[in-house]
Amino acid sequence: MRILLTAAVVGALAFSLSPASAAMMACTKDNMMKSAAMMGGTPDTPAKMAANKEMAMANTDMSNGKMKSACMHYMKSQKAMSMK
Template sequence: MKTLLTAAAFVAFTLSLSPASAAMMACTKDNMMKSAAAMGGTPDTPAKMASNKEMAMANADMSNGKMKSACMHYMKSQKAMMAK
């Protein structure tokens, strides 16, 4: 599990260096994992707290097989992190 999280963090860091990183990521399990790993290194802000709340709801919905609802929360999470 640690190896998977480390790999996800490395990929998220690599993706954050690209100019396309400001674009919204597609709603997939892999992208959700990358986003969650990338949030770990950001400073605690109200935007991060809102994003974490949405990611928690996305994870809960994904665990229950509700991908449409999980994607909605994932997109809200991305928007919250982009807010200043």
């Protein structure tokens, strides 16, 4: 289940990466999937590594039913990706 969710997240993010999506997105499962998919198409940078780490923690928390904590990690991931 986790692998499927992670694959869906990565796929959705790759599809929706664009300058218009640079704004912070609300913390929902769909937006988390889109964000994770967007990270797949970006070049490897320290910011991407930090964002991937936060998304992994968000994924784990979401799988355990801890949406508040998952949202916290998701927001940190978005902030990390916005840093240059």
